[in-house]
Amino acid sequence: MNAPSPTPTKKYDLSFARWVYDNIDGGDRMALCMQCGTCSGSCPIGTQMDHGPRKLFMMIRAGMKEAVLTSNTLWNCVSCYNCVVRCPRKVPVAYILHDLATVAVREGYAEARNSDNARFAKAFWWSAAKYGRTDERLVTGKYYFSFGIGEGYKRGMANLPIAMGMIKTKRMHLGMPHKCSNTGELHKILAKAAEIEARDHGKQG
Amino acid sequence: MTDKQPRSRTIMVVGGGIAGITAAVEAAEAGYDVVMVEKSPTLGGRVAQMNRYFPKLCHPTCGLEINYQRIKKSKRISLFTLSTVAAVKGSAGAYTVTVKTEPRFVKTNCTACGDCGQAAESEIADPFNYGMKTVKAAYLPHTMAFPMRYVVAPEVAKTPEGERIKAACKIGAIDLDDQGSSFELEVGAIVWATGWKPYPAENLTAYRWADLPNVITNVEMERLASPDGPTQGRIVRPSDGAVPKKVALIQCAGSRDLNHLAYCSRICCLASMKHAAYVREQVAEAEVDVYYIDLRAHDKLESFMRRLKADPQVRFVKSKPSRVEPGEGGNPTVCGENTLTREVYARAYDLVVLATGMQASVSEDGRLAGSYDDYGFVFTEGETIGAGVASGPLDVSMSVQSATAAACKAIQVVSGVRG
Numbered sequence A: 001m002n003a004p005s006p007t008p009t010k011k012y013d014l015s016f017a018r019w020v021y022d023n024i025d026g027g028d029r030m031a032l033c034m035q036c037g038t039c040s041g042s043c044p045i046g047t048q049m050d051h052g053p054r055k056l057f058m059m060i061r062a063g064m065k066e067a068v069l070t071s072n073t074l075w076n077c078v079s080c081y082n083c084v085v086r087c088p089r090k091v092p093v094a095y096i097l098h099d100l101a102t103v104a105v106r107e108g109y110a111e112a113r114n115s116d117n118a119r120f121a122k123a124f125w126w127s128a129a130k131y132g133r134t135d136e137r138l139v140t141g142k143y144y145f146s147f148g149i150g151e152g153y154k155r156g157m158a159n160l161p162i163a164m165g166m167i168k169t170k171r172m173h174l175g176m177p178h179k180c181s182n183t184g185e186l187h188k189i190l191a192k193a194a195e196i197e198a199r200d201h202g203k204q205g
Numbered sequence B: 001m002t003d004k005q006p007r008s009r010t011i012m013v014v015g016g017g018i019a020g021i022t023a024a025v026e027a028a029e030a031g032y033d034v035v036m037v038e039k040s041p042t043l044g045g046r047v048a049q050m051n052r053y054f055p056k057l058c059h060p061t062c063g064l065e066i067n068y069q070r071i072k073k074s075k076r077i078s079l080f081t082l083s084t085v086a087a088v089k090g091s092a093g094a095y096t097v098t099v100k101t102e103p104r105f106v107k108t109n110c111t112a113c114g115d116c117g118q119a120a121e122s123e124i125a126d127p128f129n130y131g132m133k134t135v136k137a138a139y140l141p142h143t144m145a146f147p148m149r150y151v152v153a154p155e156v157a158k159t160p161e162g163e164r165i166k167a168a169c170k171i172g173a174i175d176l177d178d179q180g181s182s183f184e185l186e187v188g189a190i191v192w193a194t195g196w197k198p199y200p201a202e203n204l205t206a207y208r209w210a211d212l213p214n215v216i217t218n219v220e221m222e223r224l225a226s227p228d229g230p231t232q233g234r235i236v237r238p239s240d241g242a243v244p245k246k247v248a249l250i251q252c253a254g255s256r257d258l259n260h261l262a263y264c265s266r267i268c269c270l271a272s273m274k275h276a277a278y279v280r281e282q283v284a285e286a287e288v289d290v291y292y293i294d295l296r297a298h299d300k301l302e303s304f305m306r307r308l309k310a311d312p313q314v315r316f317v318k319s320k321p322s323r324v325e326p327g328e329g330g331n332p333t334v335c336g337e338n339t340l341t342r343e344v345y346a347r348a349y350d351l352v353v354l355a356t357g358m359q360a361s362v363s364e365d366g367r368l369a370g371s372y373d374d375y376g377f378v379f380t381e382g383e384t385i386g387a388g389v390a391s392g393p394l395d396v397s398m399s400v401q402s403a404t405a406a407a408c409k410a411i412q413v414v415s416g417v418r419g
C-alpha cells in the first residue's frame, strides 16, 4: 500500500473500488461479493454496526470512500471470523475490514484516530513489537493515557481494584516487563517484515 | 470416434429415473435393443418421490404410468433392477460392461399380494421416504413400483423371520438363496442417466438440520405432502405433529456456495414456490416466508412464481440467512440480515424448509462414464453420453429433452454414423 487511496471525483467513481480490489488484503475476492447478507447476519455485533460488511462492500463499489473509511464497521469487527467461514463466495470479510481500518488510520481519519479499538490496537502492538510479549500493565497504561493525562489517571484509578485482585491471584506481575529472549532479533524480523510489506502489499499471486 | 462398424447395436441405459426411462423407450421405439440398469428395486427415480411437479402441479403417477406402459409394450427393453455397472471395458461400438446385481430374494412370479409383508415383523428405514418412516422387512418400494414386485431386506433374509416370510408366500415367489449376480454384457453405446441426490443437509451446520427436528429439507417436504408419504400427505411438524402456521423456506441451502455446491441447482427456487403452494393449500392461515439471494425461475416458469408473489401470505425476504437457532417450543429461529432494509432479524417459525440442491450421484461410482465437468456431472463429449440430471441440474421437462437427445446420440453411435 504505497500510494494513498484515490479520492472519488464524482458520485459513483470506480477508482476507489478498483484501488480496494488491488490494494486491500482479500480485496480481489471482494469483487465476487453477491450481496447475500450472510456476513452481516452472522456478525455477533452486527446490530451495532452502522453499515455491516455487506453494505460496506456495496459502498466501496459505489466509490463512497469517505463514508467507507469513517464507518464504525471497520472498528466494531471483533474478529470472530463467522463471516469468513460462512461467506458463500469465500470473501475474507474480516481481513478486508482490518486492512481498511489500517488505511483509515494511516490516512488520518478522525473516526479512526478516536476509535477505542485503534487506540488499544496501537498500545498492544507497541508492547508486542518492543518486548515480543504483551505486558498487561504497559498495554492498559498506554491505552488509558492515549485519552490524555487526566482521563488516563481517572481510568487507571477506576480499574485499580481489578489490578490488585489480578496481582493477588498472580494474573498480573510486578517488576520488569516480560520479554522474549532476543528482542534484538525480533526487531530485525519486524523491520524486514515492514520492508516487505511496503514493497509487496496488495500484490496478488 | 470410430470408423469401424460397431460390434454391438445394443444401447445400455444406466439409471431408470425419468431421463433413463425416456432414453430407453425412445431408443427402443426407434428399433434398437436396450438394456436398462437401475440401482434401486424400481424405476421412477426421484420423480416418483415427489408429491406433485411443476409447472402444472401434476401427480408424478401419470407421467410415469404412461412410460411404464411404453416399456411393457416394447419387446426390446430388458431391465435389471438392484443393479449397477461395476466396470466398463472397450470403446464406443464395442463395450463390455460388467453388471452387478444385488439379491431381491423375490422372483418374477411375485403378484404383489403382500402376504410376505404381513408376515414380516422387523422394520427397516424406508429409503423411499428418506428414512422419515420405516417399512416392513418385506416391502413394495412404493405404490408406483415398476416392476411391481416385493423386496425382502437382506437384513432378515438369512434369519428365521426370513423363513416365516418365505412360508407366507403362497405361490413360492421367495428365494432366500438368491445370491445376486455379476455378469458381462456387450453393448454399443452407454447412456448415463444416474440422476442426482440431495446435497447432504448435515453439511450445512449453521442451519442445524441434524439436531433441530423442525428443520427439514425440500425433499422431505415432498414426502410430507405426498398422500403415500409418512403423514399421508398432511404437512405437520416432525417434533409434535402440529400443523405449522409460520413456515420459512431457505433458498440456496448448499447451492451457489463455494463451501458446498458452487453452482445454482436451478430447480429449487421453483420447488420452493411449489412448497409455498402446498402449505397455503392445506393451511388457510399459514404464512410462508421465502428467504432468497435472488429468485431464479428458469425457462417459462416465471408465471408460476408470479402466482405465489400475488399471495399476501407469502412474503419474500431478500437475504441468505446466516444461521438457524433453537427457539422456544421447538420453534427454529431464522437469523440474518434483510439486504433491502438492513434489518438484522431473528424470527421464530414452526417449520423451516431448506431448499437443498442437487448433486450428481454418478461421480462416486468410479467415474465410469469417462468425461465429467468440474462439478461431477457427466459431460457429453466424445464417447460419453449423459442424460437428465446426471448431466447437470435440470427439471423434468428438460431432463426428458436431454434424454431424447442422448437416445439420438446413442443410436448414431450404434449405427456407425457418428464420428
Ligand SMILES: Cc1cc2nc3c(=O)[nH]c(=O)nc-3n(C[C@H](O)[C@H](O)[C@H](O)COP(=O)(O)OP(=O)(O)OC[C@H]3O[C@@H](n4cnc5c(N)ncnc54)[C@H](O)[C@@H]3O)c2cc1C
Binding pocket: B014, B015, B016, B017, B018, B019, B020, B037, B038, B039, B040, B042, B043, B044, B045, B046, B047, B050, B052, B053, B054, B055, B083, B084, B085, B193, B194, B195, B196, B197, B218, B219, B222, B267, B271, B274, B356, B357, B358, B361, B362, B365, B387, B388, B389, B390, B394, B395, B396, B397, B399
Ligand atoms: C425438492 C425438489 C423438487 C423438485 N420438483 C420438481 C418439479 O416439481 N418439477 C420438475 O420438473 N422437476 C422437479 N425437480 C427436479 C427433478 O427431480 C429432476 O428433474 C428429475 O428427478 C430428473 O430425473 P433423472 O432421471 O435425471 O434423475 P433421477 O430421478 O435421480 O433418477 C436417476 C435414477 O438412476 C438410478 N441410479 C443412480 N445411480 C445409479 C447407478 N450407479 N447405477 C444404476 N442406477 C443408478 C437412481 O436409483 C434413479 O432411479 C425437483 C427437484 C428437487 C430437489
Ligand code: SF4
Binding pocket: A032, A033, A034, A035, A036, A037, A038, A039, A040, A053, A054, A057, A083, A086, A087, A088, A089, A090, A091, A093
Ligand atoms: S457473505 Fe460474502 S457474498 Fe455474502 S454479502 Fe458478505 S461478503 Fe458478500
Ligand code: SF4
Binding pocket: B251, B252, B253, B255, B256, B263, B264, B265, B266, B267, B268, B269, B270, B294, B295, B296, B355, B357
Ligand atoms: S434455483 Fe434458486 S434456490 Fe436453487 S440454487 Fe438457484 S438460486 Fe438458489
